[in-house]
Amino acid sequence: MKSTGVTIADVAREAGVSPMTVSRSLREPARVSAKSRERIAEVIERLGYVPDPAARALAAGRTNVIGVIIPSVTNNVFSDVMRGIYGVIENSPWQVQLGNSRYVAETEEALTRTFLSQRPAGLIVSGVDQTRKTRELLINAPCRVVQIMELGEAPIDMMVGFSHREAARVATQHLFDKGYRRPAFLAARVDPRTKRRMAGFEDVVRTAGAFDPSRILATSAPSSAALGRTLMAELLDNAPETDSVLCNNDDLALGALFECLHRGIDVPNAIGICGFNDLEMMAVAYPTITSVKTYREEMGRIAATMILETLKGIEPEEPVVDLGFDVMSRQSTAKLL
Amino acid sequence: MKSTGVTIADVAREAGVSPMTVSRSLREPARVSAKSRERIAEVIERLGYVPDPAARALAAGRTNVIGVIIPSVTNNVFSDVMRGIYGVIENSPWQVQLGNSRYVAETEEALTRTFLSQRPAGLIVSGVDQTRKTRELLINAPCRVVQIMELGEAPIDMMVGFSHREAARVATQHLFDKGYRRPAFLAARVDPRTKRRMAGFEDVVRTAGAFDPSRILATSAPSSAALGRTLMAELLDNAPETDSVLCNNDDLALGALFECLHRGIDVPNAIGICGFNDLEMMAVAYPTITSVKTYREEMGRIAATMILETLKGIEPEEPVVDLGFDVMSRQSTAKLL
DNA sequence: TCAATAAATGGTAGCGCTAACATTTGTCAA
DNA sequence: TTGACAAATGTTAGCGCTACCATTTATTGA
Incomplete structure (x- = not known):
């Protein structure tokens, strides 16, 4: 059943020590004499011994x-x-x-x-x-x-x-700093992190007196660039006064950008786009896309x-x-x- | 040491059966009477018993x-x-x-x-x-x-x-079918699959009498859209007669596209681009990108x-x-x- | 030289479970 | 009612390793 079949007892016998010494030389080499240690190492190598993690876990009461x-x-x-x-x-x-x-x-x-x-x-x-x-x-x-x-x-x-909330706050503030006044928020499947980012967005937008629920779009579908296009299309159709979007992640941001390109909308002058996570691709897209870099x-x-x-x-x-x-x-x- | 501390013996005692019957009711329920099975299930639920995979592995001689x-x-x-x-x-x-x-x-x-x-x-x-x-x-x-x-x-x-070779052959043939005559091949870190795709590309290009080693670019760097831009730039500079590229994957293809957009090169008329893998994003990019869909x-x-x-x-x-x-x-x- | 101590090694038991076989209980036909 | 057989359950032993403690061997200072 077992491939190698070599147990600690085999190694011990071959090395002329007890199984305990072999076990120790593996886990606490300092407590074994150099001579034994070397001999054991040689035998292990020769027989191709690999400790059985299941036996180890059972005996030691903990796993790796x-x-x-x-x-x-x-x-x-x-x-x-x-x-x-x-x-x-x-x-x-x-x-x-x-x-x-x-x-x-x-x-x-x-x-x-x-x-x-x-x-x-x-x-x-x-x-x-x-x-x-x-x-x-x-x-x-x-x-x-x-x-x-x-x-x-x-x-x-x-x-x-x-802090996702703080990150969204700073990103939203960035949009205002860049001269945008009516930012929207795009999100796919809403998880706790997304919720906090949404809250951060709202914090800043409310403070600026620019809050408008019709500029917050979220769905239960999983995130994708295709969804980014869909959401962006919906946004442009239903809230045409929007001048910028904070996307909950970069897939959405790319999709949003592609939708704008398809419609011939000028990014960044007609619509500003900011992503989240800063995927490697954002820095090389055309135009390059602003994003919140996370680690x-x-x-x-x-x-x-x-x-x-x-x-x-x-x-x-x-x-x-x-x-x-x-x-x-x-x-x-x-x-x- | 153990969180739950409940063993099969505890369950057996509580249910008034032997540990073996508990073990069986878990692995081969059909071999245990319905009455015992229910009683055991109830006790397991009540005590929060979870079998120890290490003990199981050691006893059974195989793991999960x-x-x-x-x-x-x-x-x-x-x-x-x-x-x-x-x-x-x-x-x-x-x-x-x-x-x-x-x-x-x-x-x-x-x-x-x-x-x-x-x-x-x-x-x-x-x-x-x-x-x-x-x-x-x-x-x-x-x-x-x-x-x-x-x-x-x-x-x-x-x-x-x-077959990666066959896939690359068909993709390369697609480029010829679309009217391109001097296709190039872009690849990042070359692994065995990449090698076979490269061979497939070469198969078709040689048959068409369009083989030119200066239109095959590979590097040891890991793949990324940024690398796609770099490779595309290099290709455009060193082999300006190139009229299309087969990219070893979609990151490279996106990068190649972005480089063309930055340079104001007309895709698909001046340069055709084909990716590999068909990431979800390819269908929504602008322009949408041809790619070899893999499963x-x-x-x-x-x-x-x-x-x-x-x-x-x-x-x-x-x-x-x-x-x-x-x-x-x-x-x-x-x-x- | 010899206790006293430290370093190295070994023996014993058992971790929690299941394979293999043994035993008990239930079912059915004659 | 009983024996034959199947279904259900139990007993025993051991998987390969390590914790714990016991023992042996080396080292040191007086």
């Missing part, structure tokens, strides 16, 4: 699994975060276990329960909107927990993210690093990391004044 | 892990494939374990070894270019194996993909389904599935004749 719970595998934002996580974990003895909550709180709770029952080495969860029960599970978790994506009031343990891969990297460090007994200097954001001002909002 | 080895987590193509795999596996008792070979054959071999030592329930690997040793490991694997991404001569076990998510879905089916004892009707491709002809190659 770092659980990651995200609400979507479709959303590129999470692919970027995962990339950051994988980058850190790839060359460590730990492994990632991915769970997809599909934006359903009950699923998230079930996943949390399942993950915890596996005694993970650490847990990375998305957002701050867990159910009370999930929160409780995580607070009592026998491992460290990092919340990613956003910042919030009461961190369960550690946290890496940025998604870095978020994953830092979260994973925090887990690995605490596993080594090193506490992070700051348990809550604000990665911030940057509005990358480009041609799509460079209106002639 | 389906290993997936891909060469890149950065490349969107693989995100799409992973999405398909996750979609199928998410609601099953199986779990995905991802390994990144980084296009290094030795890493792939090491990953294969590690995965196999964990006695996976199945294995999904990318491509057909394994080392001899890796192939051998996979052929003797104690689980089913699916090769994805492309088709090849000697399948290790099962296979889902399409990436479906590839993952089918591969995962094949594994799950064989796990249930159901053999696939065809062990080798050719997903084909489709050239989506759009404005970017609709030259006025």
Whole structure:
């Protein structure tokens, strides 16, 4: 059944030591004499021994699994975060276990329960909107927990993210600073982060006395450039006084731009466009597109690093990391004044 | 140490049966009387029992892990494939374990070894270019194996993909059919699939007597729209007679388009552009971009389904599935004749 | 030289579950 | 009513490893 079939006992016998010494030389080499260590290493190499993680987990009462719970595998934002996580974990003895909550709180709770029952080495969860029960599970978790994506009031343990509301505020203010007066907001499937961005948009627009609900478009469809075109078309038809759009992400922004190009609308002079996330493409589009740069891969990297460090007994200097954001001002909002 | 602490013995005691009956009611409910089954289910629910996968794996000699080895987590193509795999596996008792070979054959071999030592329930690997040793490991694997991404001569076990060479041939022929005579080929980091596409391009271009190495551009940099612009700029400067480009993927195609737009070059009349993969965005770009549609998510879905089916004892009707491709002809190659 | 101490190693038990076989209980025909 | 057989359940042993504690061996200072 097993491919290699080599167990720790085989290695021990061959190296002339007890299984315990082999086990130690693998996990705490400093506690084994150099001579034994070398001999054991040689035998391991020769026999092609690979420790059985299941046996190890059962005996040690913990696994080498770092659980990651995200609400979507479709959303590129999470692919970027995962990339950051994988980058850190790839060359460590730990492994990632991915769970997809599909934006359903009950699923998230079930996943949390399942993950915890596996005694993970650490847990990375998305957002701050867990159910009370999930929160409780995580607070009592026998491992460290990092919340990613956003910042919030009461961190369960550690946290890496940025303020979506503040980012949207700054982006909206950017539109006003560039001379736009009647900005709209486009969003696809509304998740908690989107809600906060929408709130940030509203904050600034209300302050400027330019609030108009007909310039806020959201749908339940998943985000795409095609949807960006559709929403933009709808916006132009129903709220023709609109002079700029803040898009909840860059797919929508690209779609919005394409719709304008198709209609022969002058971007940025007739319509200004600002995206969110700053995909690599925004800087090379024609015209180049203003976007709020977010640090998604870095978020994953830092979260994973925090887990690995605490596993080594090193506490992070700051348990809550604000990665911030940057509005990358480009041609799509460079209106002639 | 353990969060729930509830074991199968606790459930058994509470339900008034032996642990074995509990175990069976979970794995082979048909072999347990309805009465016991219900009682056990009630107790499990009440105590919040979750089986320990490590103990299960150790006792049963196999895990619920389906290993997936891909060469890149950065490349969107693989995100799409992973999405398909996750979609199928998410609601099953199986779990995905991802390994990144980084296009290094030795890493792939090491990953294969590690995965196999964990006695996976199945294995999904990318491509057909394994080392001899890796192939051998996979052929003797104690689980089913699916090769994805492309088709090849000697399948290790099962296979889902399409012919990249043929796809590039058809795409190149499309350019000629549309009236272009001096097509170029743009590629980023060259992997085995890219190589085959390049060969397909060359096949057709040579047959047409239009082969010119100065119209084949490849680099070691990872693919991006920015790179597409750079390569397109280089191409326009060094091979100005070029009248069309086949891009190895859609990022490059978008970049190429943007470069043309920036330079005021008429697409499709001065330059025709064809991408590869047919990202959702290609159909809504301005102009819309011709691309070779590939079925990436479906590839993952089918591969995962094949594994799950064989796990249930159901053999696939065809062990080798050719997903084909489709050239989506759009404005970017609709030259006025 | 010899205790006292540290360093290295080993023995025992058990993690939670399931395979394989053993036993008990239920069902049915004669 | 009983034996034959199937269905349901139980018993035993062990998967491969590590925690814990016991023992052996090396090292040191007086």
